[in-house]
Amino acid sequence: MDFESPDVMKDFPGLYASDVHKAKSNDIEYGEDAEKVTKKDILIGKRKEKKDKKDKERGYAALEGESSAEESYEVSPSKSKKSKSFKFPTKSKEKREKSRDKEKEVTEKKKDKDKRVDKKIEKDKCKVEKKEKKVKSEDWCDIAEVLPIFGVNLKLAIEHGRCHDGIDLPVPVRACIDYVEDYGLTFENVYKISAPKSKVIHIKKLYNQREHVNLVDYDVPTATSLLKMFLRDLPEPVFTSELLIRFEEAGAILNVALREKHLKILVGNLPQHNRLLLSWIITHFYNVTLNEKYNKMNAQNLALCMSSTLQTSHRLLTALLCHCPALFPDTVLERYIYPLTSSSQLPDDPELMEQELQKQESLLTQIHSEMNVGFISKQREELLWEVQRIITQLKRKLKTANKDREQLFEKIDEQQNEEIVENTQITQPSPTASYEPETTPVQISENVEETKSVENVTASETIIVPETNVSDSPNLAVLHKQVIKEAEPEEVEFVESESREFKNALEILQIRNGFLSELRDSFIKQIEEDRAEIAVLKNQLTQRDWTPVYGDANCASLDEIMDLLQKENQILQIKKINLVRQIMEQQEACIDLKTKIDAYSKHNLFA
Amino acid sequence: MSKKPVTQPALHKVIMVGSGGVGKSALTLQFMYDEFVEDYEPTKADSYRKKILLDGEEVQIDILDTAGQEDYAAIRDNYFRSGEGFLCIFSITEDESFQATQDFREQILRVKNDENIPFLLVGNKCDLEERRKVSYQEASDRAKQWGVTYVETSAKTREHVDKVFFDLMREIRARKMEENKTNNGRGKDKNKRKKLKCVIL
Numbered sequence: 001m002d003f004e005s006p007d008v009m010k011d012f013p014g015l016y017a018s019d020v021h022k023a024k025s026n027d028i029e030y031g032e033d034a035e036k037v038t039k040k041d042i043l044i045g046k047r048k049e050k051k052d053k054k055d056k057e058r059g060y061a062a063l064e065g066e067s068s069a070e071e072s073y074e075v076s077p078s079k080s081k082k083s084k085s086f087k088f089p090t091k092s093k094e095k096r097e098k099s100r101d102k103e104k105e106v107t108e109k110k111k112d113k114d115k116r117v118d119k120k121i122e123k124d125k126c127k128v129e130k131k132e133k134k135v136k137s138e139d140w141c142d143i144a145e146v147l148p149i150f151g152v153n154l155k156l157a158i159e160h161g162r163c164h165d166g167i168d169l170p171v172p173v174r175a176c177i178d179y180v181e182d183y184g185l186t187f188e189n190v191y192k193i194s195a196p197k198s199k200v201i202h203i204k205k206l207y208n209q210r211e212h213v214n215l216v217d218y219d220v221p222t223a224t225s226l227l228k229m230f231l232r233d234l235p236e237p238v239f240t241s242e243l244l245i246r247f248e249e250a251g252a253i254l255n256v257a258l259r260e261k262h263l264k265i266l267v268g269n270l271p272q273h274n275r276l277l278l279s280w281i282i283t284h285f286y287n288v289t290l291n292e293k294y295n296k297m298n299a300q301n302l303a304l305c306m307s308s309t310l311q312t313s314h315r316l317l318t319a320l321l322c323h324c325p326a327l328f329p330d331t332v333l334e335r336y337i338y339p340l341t342s343s344s345q346l347p348d349d350p351e352l353m354e355q356e357l358q359k360q361e362s363l364l365t366q367i368h369s370e371m372n373v374g375f376i377s378k379q380r381e382e383l384l385w386e387v388q389r390i391i392t393q394l395k396r397k398l399k400t401a402n403k404d405r406e407q408l409f410e411k412i413d414e415q416q417n418e419e420i421v422e423n424t425q426i427t428q429p430s431p432t433a434s435y436e437p438e439t440t441p442v443q444i445s446e447n448v449e450e451t452k453s454v455e456n457v458t459a460s461e462t463i464i465v466p467e468t469n470v471s472d473s474p475n476l477a478v479l480h481k482q483v484i485k486e487a488e489p490e491e492v493e494f495v496e497s498e499s500r501e502f503k504n505a506l507e508i509l510q511i512r513n514g515f516l517s518e519l520r521d522s523f524i525k526q527i528e529e530d531r532a533e534i535a536v537l538k539n540q541l542t543q544r545d546w547t548p549v550y551g552d553a554n555c556a557s558l559d560e561i562m563d564l565l566q567k568e569n570q571i572l573q574i575k576k577i578n579l580v581r582q583i584m585e586q587q588e589a590c591i592d593l594k595t596k597i598d599a600y601s602k603h604n605l606f607a
Numbered sequence: 608m609s610k611k612p613v614t615q616p617a618l619h620k621v622i623m624v625g626s627g628g629v630g631k632s633a634l635t636l637q638f639m640y641d642e643f644v645e646d647y648e649p650t651k652a653d654s655y656r657k658k659i660l661l662d663g664e665e666v667q668i669d670i671l672d673t674a675g676q677e678d679y680a681a682i683r684d685n686y687f688r689s690g691e692g693f694l695c696i697f698s699i700t701e702d703e704s705f706q707a708t709q710d711f712r713e714q715i716l717r718v719k720n721d722e723n724i725p726f727l728l729v730g731n732k733c734d735l736e737e738r739r740k741v742s743y744q745e746a747s748d749r750a751k752q753w754g755v756t757y758v759e760t761s762a763k764t765r766e767h768v769d770k771v772f773f774d775l776m777r778e779i780r781a782r783k784m785e786e787n788k789t790n791n792g793r794g795k796d797k798n799k800r801k802k803l804k805c806v807i808l
Contacts, residue, residue, distance in 0.1 A: 371685045381689035385620070385669055388654035392672075395653070 143375045148208045151233040154273050161207065164339050164362040165355075168273055169280060172207050174336040175215050176227035177284045181333060184220040185287060186294035191305045195222040200229055228309045231281070237311040238278050243269060244312065251316030260323045267327055278320075279328040281310075286324035287333070339363045342386045346393060350401045357394045363387050416514050519586055526579060537568055616658065618667045619779045621772065622686060624711045625696035626704040627675030630731040633762035634696065635672045638772050643763050650674050652686065661776050668776060687718040692725035692779040694771055697746075699730040699759065700738040705746065712753060725778035726755045729771050734761040 149161035149170050161170035184190045194200075199218070203226055206213045215223050231238065239247045243266055250262035267275060285302055292298045297305075303317035310317065320327065339359040340346065347353050364387045371380060623631040632650050636642055639655050653672040658665060671686055673679070695711050697704035708728060716722065728750040730741060743759065750757035756774065760767040 368682050368685055372681070376685075376688065381685075384685060385654050385671065385689065388652055388671065389656055389669075392653040392655060 143208070143210055143370065145208075146373060146375060147370060150204050150208055150230055151235070153235050154238075154277060157230075157234070158273055162362065162366055163336050164359040164366075165334070165336060166358070166362075167334060167336070168276060170230070171336070172204075172213075172226060172230050173277065173280070175213065176223045176230075177280060177333060178335050179215040179223040180220060180227075181284065181287060184223065184295075185291040187220045188294070188296055190220055190288060190295045190297055191224045191228075191285075191302060192297065193221045193224075194228070195219070195225040197225075200225045204229060228306070231309050238274055238281070239310070239312060240270060240274055248313055248316050251313065251319040259319060260326050263319065263323055264327055279331040280333060282320050282324050283328050283331040283333060286321055289321060339387070340390060342390060346390070346397060348397075348401075350398060350405075353394055353398050353401065357391065357398065360387055360391045360394065364391060413514060516590065519590065523583065523586075526582075530575070530579065534572070537572070541565065541568070616665045616667050617780070617783075618669060619776045620669045620671070620689060620691040621775055621779075622671045622673060622690035622693050623696060624673055624687075624693055624715065625675055625729075626698075626701075626707040629675065629696050629698040629701070629704045630762045631675065631694075631696050632672050634694075634729075634731060634760060634768055634771070635670050637762045637765055637768045639670070641765075643765075649676055651679055652682065659776075661773060661780065666776065666780075668772065670772075683714070684718055687715055690715075690719070691782075692727075692775045694727050694729050694775060696729045696731050697741070698732045699741045699746070700732050700735050702740045705730075705741045705749075708749070722754075723782070725775055725782055726753070727771055727775050727778075728753070728755055728757045730757065730759040731762060733759040733766060734764050 147156075147160040149157050149172060152160065154170075157170040158168050161172060163169055163171055163174050167174070180187075180190065195218075199222055203213055203215075203218070203222065215226075237244055247263070247266050250259060250266055253259035253262060267278065270278065285306065288295060288297055289299045289302055299318050299321040300314075303314045303321060307314040307317050339362075340356060347356055364384070367380065367384050367387060371384070623635055625631050627649060628647060632648075632653065633644060635653070635655060636644055639657055650672050651674050655670045655672070657668050657670070659668055660666075671690065673683060673686060693715055695708050695715075697708050699705075712726070715724065715726070728746065730743075730746050732738075746759075747757040758767050758771050758774070760771055762768060
């Protein structure tokens with residue numbers, strides 16, 4: 001719309017000074033949903049005030065205004081037309097430029113829809129910057145105006161200046177808070193002293209252009225002023241226009257408990273992003289006030305400094321600061337660590353890798369979305385490939401790490417198996433003898449008891465069903481049990497020597513898992529064997545059924561068959577009972593083992 | 608030689624395109640790490656960088672392994688735009704993938720707006736001769752029609768894997784040199800104009 005106005009002026013030179021034009025430009029500028037109340041106020045019929053403000057601003061704006069605005073309009077070829085239109089008396093020219101400055105600021109802050117019109121302004125601006133810095137390319141300027149971080153509503157600011165660690169706050173906010181938390185808490189009159197505006201505006205531009213900003217290169221007042229500027233530039237107060245009055249009301253309540261209660265409810269009513277931002281800012285300010293001894297900023301002072309920035313009353317802010325621990329108990333000001341670049345070392349810890357991968361993927365998504373909007377440049381493409389490469393590397397590394405871990409597990413399993421084999425070899429000749437010196441007497445007696453009982457079972461079974469080899473499986477089970485009992489302390493011992501608690505716990509769990517699965521396998525085996533046997537028996541039954549019926553069908557043979565069937569049924573039932581008993585015993589043994597493992601691990605921990 | 612650490616080796620950007628499951632990732636991984644991965648895992652996008660000796664000259668190759676699936680077509684353009692050479696891959700055991708190369712070719716030409724972009728048509732899985740569905744003749748006819756080279760590869764046996772990458776890089780290098788020549792010859796003004804319009808060589 002900057003382009004529009006000169007034309008309008010050419011046609012109607014007098015129009016510029018009139019309110020009609022003001023209103024018009026107003027319409028154009030604030031046609032968006034994102035309206036900034038204060039800006040609007042300034043623009044609507046408060047020219048005088050604006051003038052005053054401008055005059056005030058001259059002091060610092062002079063430098064920038066002269067080196068940027070005027071210069072660019074003279075030099076840039078696209079403006080040649082315009083320079084013709086500057087036929088007005090100096091006064092109006094001055095005014096014009098002022099308003100231009102103003103508009104520029106506004107456009108910089110707003111807009112992501114009036115793209116095409118604004119682009120030209122931006123290009124000019126870009127040229128200015130080129131003159132100033134001689135480093136930036138045109139492409140980098142585009143994004144500052146299409147997808148700015150400053151001066152858009154909070155949601156867009158978060159989107160444009162996304163932190164890739166999952167905390168939805170705009171990057172500048174995080175950076176400022178991090179910096180002040182690190183270096184500014186003991187800085188005297190922090191948040192009271194402000195930095196030169198030109199400096200802050202410069203950093204703002206850098207942020208809008210997605211240049212990397214390192215606040216460490218600046219000082220505390222710059223960081224605090226930048227944060228203030230971000231908050232002031234928000235089109236809507238952090239407390240939202242609807243809730244602001246209610247917040248004020250709540251802040252005015254005298255009863256402390258009631259005030260806290262009301263504020264808490266209101267904070268809960270805030271949109272998610274606003275609540276998060278508020279929680280961080282207030283928690284941060286609270287930290288500042290905690291260092292009052294050094295920085296001389298108590299809640300009162302700080303509230304005084306920040307109330308206008310947050311478009312709220314001093315009273316409300318003081319109240320929020322005083323209730324901060326109650327209002328935002330869970331807020332932790334987590335430091336923001338930028339996604340890695342290709343030059344940095346990738347993490348080795350799988351967890352960190354996972355985190356980094358998420359960050360990089362978030363960054364990649366953002367780059368894609370920015371490119372889809374049309375923000376394409378060589379650097380961006382370079383970045384896209386780079387980020388993609390890091391992601392690929394991370395994924396690869398993660399994969400190999402996981403593979404290594406699996407291999408480690410397999411190794412442990414193998415070790416276990418080997419031990420089991422060893423143990424079985426040793427225990428086979430004399431299952432009841434406990435060759436382990438570490439085993440406690442209780443354990444030994446248990447072993448003896450259990451093996452005995454199971455042996456009894458085996459004996460009974462072998463007597464009842466001599467033709468099947470089911471009897472082997474209880475034996476196996478006995479061995480297993482034995483193995484479990486004896487391998488366990490050894491394993492624990494081995495772990496103990498390693499004296500790494502975490503590893504201990506992990507390995508014990510794995511051991512337990514391994515043995516449990518072994519138990520399960522043996523059960524499955526037994527069940528299968530039994531099933532096979534049942535099938536065999538059934539076959540036998542049917543065979544016997546048919547032969548007598550067709551051979552010699554007399555009552556005696558029928559009785560015989562009945563007897564046989566009943567016998568077999570009995571046998572099967574006994575077997576079933578035995579199996580159930582075995583299962584029960586196994587389970588008991590399992591529970592025993594579990595408790596013992598726990599005891600051992602605890603013992604290890606204490607040792 | 609002393610300049611070497613100062614001047615970065617030339618960087619060539621290669622993009623792998625083709626339908627899903629034709630072996631783009633397999634070819635890339637075979638080229639990058641000499642490994643053949645049996646299990647199939649669809650790629651979203653992966654990027655690799657490798658330093659290699661191209662005819663005695665040290666160069667860097669950036670390989671972008673793209674998704675064959677249509678799901679990721681939206682982000683494809685962003686990558687295509689920055690590619691300097693393309694390996695268009697299909698599986699000789701799957702006619703559909705061969706037909707799809709036509710679409711990929713068109714898409715690349717649309718994004719790059721350049722008929723002579725370094726480009727190779729690659730028929731992968733040539734170790735599976737018994738399951739061949741696309742004849743050599745058919746494929747090389749299409750390549751001829753496009754004015755590109757056709758190579759058959761096997762990511763499994765590593766046959767022609769290096770060849771396709773190196774051939775493509777040579778094309779890219781030749782292309783860059785040509786561009787430099789024209790740029791230098793015509794001076795700055797032409798250079799500027801070049802940015803705005805496409806040049807048909």
